[in-house]
Amino acid sequence: MYSEKVMDHFEHPRNMGVIENPSGVGTVGNAKCGDIMRIFLDIDEEGIIQDVKFKTFGCGAAVATSSMATELVKGKTVQEAMQVTNKVVMEALDGLPPVKVHCSLLAEEAIHAALWDYAEKKRITIEGLQKPKADIHEEEEKEEF
Ligand code: FES
Numbered sequence: 001m002y003s004e005k006v007m008d009h010f011e012h013p014r015n016m017g018v019i020e021n022p023s024g025v026g027t028v029g030n031a032k033c034g035d036i037m038r039i040f041l042d043i044d045e046e047g048i049i050q051d052v053k054f055k056t057f058g059c060g061a062a063v064a065t066s067s068m069a070t071e072l073v074k075g076k077t078v079q080e081a082m083q084v085t086n087k088v089v090m091e092a093l094d095g096l097p098p099v100k101v102h103c104s105l106l107a108e109e110a111i112h113a114a115l116w117d118y119a120e121k122k123r124i125t126i127e128g129l130q131k132p133k134a135d136i137h138e139e140e141e142k143e144e145f
Pocket residue numbers: 030033034035058059060061062102103106
């Protein structure tokens with residue numbers, strides 16, 4: 001059912017954890033299953049993503065897609081990170097079962113929410129970036145996980 005790459009990233013997730021004082025942080029909830037994903041970004045003065053970490057309550061597919069997504073955005077510019085869509089992530093993992101596609105959206109949306117947070121702090125505009133719909137950062141903040 002799952003590709004070897006999905007299993008590998010699920011069993012050995014890359015970039016799981018938190019970043020203290022991140023340049024941007026984004027938290028989103030998955031409307032379909034209620035799972036939560038938080039992404040932390042460390043972005044340098046040149047706008048290069050130096051580090052990225054994720055924390056999730058999501059399922060195995062969410063862990064695998066976030067692990068792959070964080071690998072794909074690390075070392076990239078903010079603009080390049082915008083190209084890392086859930087489709088790109090799924091392709092890099094050799095696909096996901098159709099019922100699990102919604103899980104892969106968590107990573108993309110949380111990265112966008114973290115980029116939005118970064119852009120707001122820096123007072124810059126990132127081309128193509130929309131205000132995150134599913135950012136639940138405010139309500140969620142009181143209950144740290
Ligand atoms: Fe919720 Fe996969 S079932 S993220």
